[in-house]
Amino acid sequence: MTFEKLVRPALFRLGGGDPEAAHEWTLRRLAGLSRAPAALAALRARYAVAAPRTVFGVDFPNPVGLAAGMDKNGVALPAWPALGFGFVEVGTVTSRAQPGNPRPRLFRAPASEAIVNRMGFNNEGAAALAARLKALRRPLGVPLGISLGKSKVTPLEDAVADYLASYRALGSFGDYFAVNVSSPNTPGLRQLQDREHVDALLSVLAGGKPVLVKIAPDLTDAAIAELLEVCLDRGAAGVIATNTTLERGGLAAADAHLAGEAGGLSGRPLTVRAREVVRFVHRETGGRLPIIGVGGIMDADDATRMFDAGADLVQLYTGFIYRGPRLVRSAAEAARAAATAGSARA
16 A cells, blocks of 8 residues: 555655646656666566557557546656556647647546546647657567647547547557547647548548557437447447546545536546446447546446456556555456466356
């Protein structure tokens, strides 16, 4: 319990309790750690768990990944595998650098083990990320996913060209790509989840490196089914389920003041809905479309339930913020135990 009793409270006090200041401070420290091979090796010995599996043609040392949003610009890449992650997703990156929405834009809901954010795809742009990835001194050692979004200044009618520009800049660096059309924090972006827009995006992006579509938990089953039909028809490699939610159910009374804050909610209030969407996607596609399950995974049991619902891989974000690297290790250990038990039964 060292992280939850000692490290997390100290991090949460940084910057006068400003969550974004604490996040930036942590990334700077992890970036420094990334240049210390001995420290990385010590962390890897403590947290890394081997539970290999192959999904959409990519080999993963374990199925527990870092979700997009934690390291948007890839500044601390070597640190994440050392903390036990079996893959890392950077971004969301846009073709143009952009500052994102005005601060404050990140809010903790500690009684609910949740976060509300309206970051707005703040990032240095695709060219800057490409340069940073090109300059990496050694292989990352785990698969790298790159989440692509639409630049805020780009009209919806030009969205395909905008995503394609980012893909072309970064295509040689990612092991897979996520098309983020479901963030609630870029005006109009969620309109890109409809059949016509997804079809247009996949028609130009799918067919090379694996391309996955990230969907919102707020879609109806009918809307998800329609989107899945396009994904199957256009050769998407999989689905990431889910993004953050606009719903505010599940917030504890102590966090009720955050119900009126604009942005997406993540963490424990999303646990059940994210799992429901994963189960629906798995059932609707008959398991033909690989799924990365993300949303409300706060302990190893949540990860196990997500796998049981049909996820092939899982990702952590809010759970990692509240529970630290012990969650990465315990989720990977649970996946390994389940795989071993399955092999024994077979």
